[in-house]
Amino acid sequence: MKRFVLLTMFVVSSFSSQINVEKKIYKMIFSALFPSNSVVKVWSDEPSKTFIFASMKKVKLVKSQNNADILMLYHNEEIDTNNKIVFANGYLVFQRKKGKAVGGFYWQKGRPNLIFVKKILQKKGIVLPDNLKKYIEDIK
Amino acid sequence: MKRFNIIYFAFIFLLLVSIIYLYINIGQFEEKTKDNIKKVIFNNTSYFIENISSIIKNDINEDLYTTLKKNHKLRNKLEKQMETIVTPSFKYVYMLYRDNNGRYRYLLDGSKDDKGVFDTKFDVNKDEWDKVYDTKKPNVIYQDDIFGLWVTTLSPYIMNGKVVGIIAIDFSTTLFKYMTEIISPLKEIFLYIFVSVLFLFSVIIYQVIAQIRAKKDSIIDPLTHTYNRIFLRDFVTKIDFYNYDIAMFDLDYFKKINDNYGHKAGDYILETFSSIVKKNIRDKDIFIRFGGEEFLLFVYKKKKNRSYAKETIVRIRKSIEDYKFKYESFDIRLTVSVGLVVEIQKYKNIQEIIKKADERLYKAKHSGRNRVVDSDNTINNDTIMVNKLSISQIKQAIDEDRILCQFQPIYRLKSSEIKYYEALVRLCDKSNNLVYPGSFLDSIEGTNIYRDMTKKILAIVFKKIANQGVNISINLNLSDIIDSSIYEMLIKEIRNNQDISKFLTIELLEYEDLDNNLLQYRLSEIKQYGVMISLDDFGSGYSNFSVFESLPIDILKIDGSLIKNIDKSEVSFRIVEAIVLFAHNLNIKVVGEFIHNEEILKIVKSLNIQYGQGFYLGKPIDDIF
Structure with a gap:
């Protein structure tokens, strides 16, 4: 019983902390990509x-x-992006969509990337604020 | 008991300290163990990192990045070799380099999950990783939470004296979790014990404080903030009373303050009096409210000034005399009488000293009040001579049954028959000499000894009435009827002898300004048992005709000073004549005393005085036959 409670606490707390991190990052991404919206x-x-x-x-x-305004993709399936801004969520998705996606966010080895x-x-004519410039990659 | 309390208190305190010590030690043990585990992990990862470094060195001699970039197969080979050390604990094994922009990128990744691709960016804790590049020394990053420990060991890969990459191993362990599971209950147990003992300790402290406060309250008089009798009882057992001079104070006419201004005024006077005394004494002098308006002062003896106590007491008496007590709109003047005992060594115990102080206080009162009596022999402005039997001698006489009565007959003048006898108290001293009331009654008035003596006289008189069947009168002060302790004893004795109480007459003396309502009530109660009430020494002193209006008087005894001069003084004659006429009109019988010759007897008879008493008629006799 105690183990179950601890496990549940672990899952809930790590999940909720991960979601909070994701929320913060998404907020940062959206305000960087759409500063006037x-x-x-x-x-x-x-x-x-x-x-x-x-x-x-x-x-x-x-x-x-x-x-x-933005398509948040978690899967590799081809979809009609219709010239919309695409953002990849997941390492493999990013690798696959890096020709289309403006950026990617994923967890690797327990660290947000x-x-x-x-x-x-x-x-797309997007200029990122200074605090996000260190995340720009010149991927060919 | 007190020592036991201290031991008990110390034991609980020691227990509390021990529990705190153990609780802290368990915490330290936990931290120390965690540190040791971290060291073991670091040592293990260091070993693996050394192995990885030597594997890479075996295959790469030139520029690391370029070699790995060019040789895909070599990357795969090295990553496969790194993968061999991956376990559930050593979860990620990888190697990063810092690019020109300061970003960290993959060189190799032996991890089975979340595998990074060569030269792709990996967001890490840059500051910690930079340290390794800058210092060329390993670094360990710990992330500790309640579920476990994450450790990232960073080790520089150096070629030609330059850091070209960092080998990293991410390690996770649940050891801490298990350790916490073991230690937490222990910590909780100690915490519960600590809280319980702390609670117990707090209760004990609270009780001790409450006890001290209660004890303090119990020994302090709430009105005057002086010590009380409870304190005195304990105090006298602890001190060497030979170190003190002892004085007893009594406020003069204090009852009148209460009667005239009310009890609040009385309380104010007592409070102010106490504060005046306290201002005049030192900390080592002890001031005690002995009861009512009586106070005791223990003045600590001064070796160099033997008269210090007397000087202090006289100063206090003077201060009180000079002080204007302001109560509401009234200026009240007050004096104090003091009995002082300085020759302490003469007495065996504190009770004797207090009794002596009481005796001297009594003398001060009966010598005009507002004075200090400090000796049994001398008199001056602040002292008065005391030359009668001491209280202890009187008490001893009562205890040894040396109180007796003489009986003087009172005649019915018409028939020359004895109507009744007046019981006259005597004390037989140790040499068998008769001592008359003038030598002992004043000394004991207002004391329990006086009540005991009255009880003794009543017993003698009732015994005589029972044996002889004669009427006998006894003398009491009007104030004795007001005094509840004497009155209660009197009524009890009358009730015990109610079949013969009709033979008793009470002669009342000293017509003071007393509570007539209470007197009337009590005298009426006495009369219910057939006891006759006589007013003694009427016609002199404070005699007041108004007493007949309120008090149930049966017999009036004309003052002897009027009778003994009645043959020579026209005024005395006329006064007696008027008194007799007045008494006859009220149907009160009249006694003429001090009839010491035939001439006086004739005049008394001629005035229609019913009863006569005096040496001419009959001297006091030792017994009635």
């Missing part, structure tokens, strides 16, 4: 992650990619 419209291909965006301030979760792709940023 009062509300950022987000579409995600992973239903289980939508609650994170739904709970964020100044973020609106939309059901159609067409209505979105953030990357912005220089080529795509330039293509």
Whole structure:
């Protein structure tokens, strides 16, 4: 019983702390990519992650990619990005989508990792604030 | 008991300290053990890192980054070799380098999960990693939480004296969790014991404080903030009373303050009096409220000044005399009488000294008050002579049954028959000489000894009435009827002898300004048992005709000073004549005393005085036959 309680506590606490980190990073990403938007419209291909965006301030979760400002992708499936800003969530997804994605966020070895792709940023005419410039990678 | 309390207190305190010590030690043990585990982990990872370093050195002699970038196969080979040390504890084994922008990128990654790709960026704790590059020394990063420990061991890979990469091993262990599981209950047990003992200790401290406070309250008089009798009882057992001169104070006419201004004024006077005394004494002098308006002062003897106590007491008496007690709009003047005992060595115990102080206080009172009596023999401005039997001698006489009565007959003048006898108290001294009341009554008035003597006289009189069937009168002061302790004894004796109480007459003396309502009530109660009430020595002193209005008087005894001169003084004659006429009108019988010759007897008879007493008629006799 005690083990079960401890395990539950561990899972809940580590999960909630991980979500909090993710929320902070997403907030930072959205305000960097859309500095003038009062509300950022987000579409995600992973239903289980939508609650994170739904709970964020100044973020609106939309059901159609067409209505979105940014597409948050967790899967490798090809979708019609319709020239929208794409952001990869996961290492493998980022590797696969790095030609399209403006950046990627993933956990590796228990550490949060953030990357912005220089080529795509330039293509989209996005200038990141100084605090995020260290995450820009010149990926060819 | 007191020593036991200290031991008990010390034991609990020691227990508390021991528990705190053990609790702290367990915490230290936990920290020390954690440190040791960290050292073991570091030693183990160091060993693995050395192995990895030697493997890489075997295959790469030139620029590390370039070699690995060019040789994909070599990377795979080295990563496979690194993978061999990966276990559930050594979860990630990898090697990073710092690029020109200060970002860390993968060189090799032997991890089975979350494997990084060569030359891709990996976000790490940059400051800690930079230390390794800058110092060329290993670094260990600990991340400790309640579930376990994460350790990242960083070791520089140096080529040609330059750090070209960092080999990292991420290690995780649940040892801490298990250790915490073992130690936590122990810590909790000690914590519970500590809290319990602390609570017990607090209760004991609270009780000790409460006990001290209660003890202090119990020995301090709440009104005057002086010590009380309870303190005195304990104090006299602890001190060497030969070191003190002892004085007894009594405020003069204090009752009148209460009667005239109320009890609040009385309380104010007592409080102010106490503070005046306290200002005049030292810390080592002890001031005690002995009861009511009586106080005891223990003045610590001064070796160089034997008259210090007397000087102090006289100064206090003077201060009180000069002080204007301001109560509401009234200025009240007050004096104090003091009995002082300085020849302490003459007495066996403290009780005797207090009794002596009481005797001297009594003398001070009966010599005009507002004075200090410090001797049985001398008199001056602040002292008065005392030359009668001491209280202890009187008490001894009562205890040894040396109190007796003589009986003087009182005649019915018309028939020359004895109407009743007046019992006259005498004390038989140790030499068998008769001592008359003038030598002992004053000394014991207002004391328990006086009550005991009255009880003795009543017993003698009732015995005589029972044996002889004659009427006998005894003398009491009006104030004795007011005094509840004497009155209660009197009424009890009358009740015990109620079948013969009708033979008793009480002659009342000293018509003071007393509570007439209480007197009336008590005398009426006495009369219910058939006891006759006589007013003695009427016509002199404070005699007041108004007493007849309130008190149930049966007999009036005209003062002897009027009768003994009645044959020579026209004024005495007229006064007696008026008194007799007045008494007859109220149907009160009249006694003429001091009839010491035939001429006086004739005049008394001519005035229709019913009863006569005097040496001419009959001297006091030792017994009635």
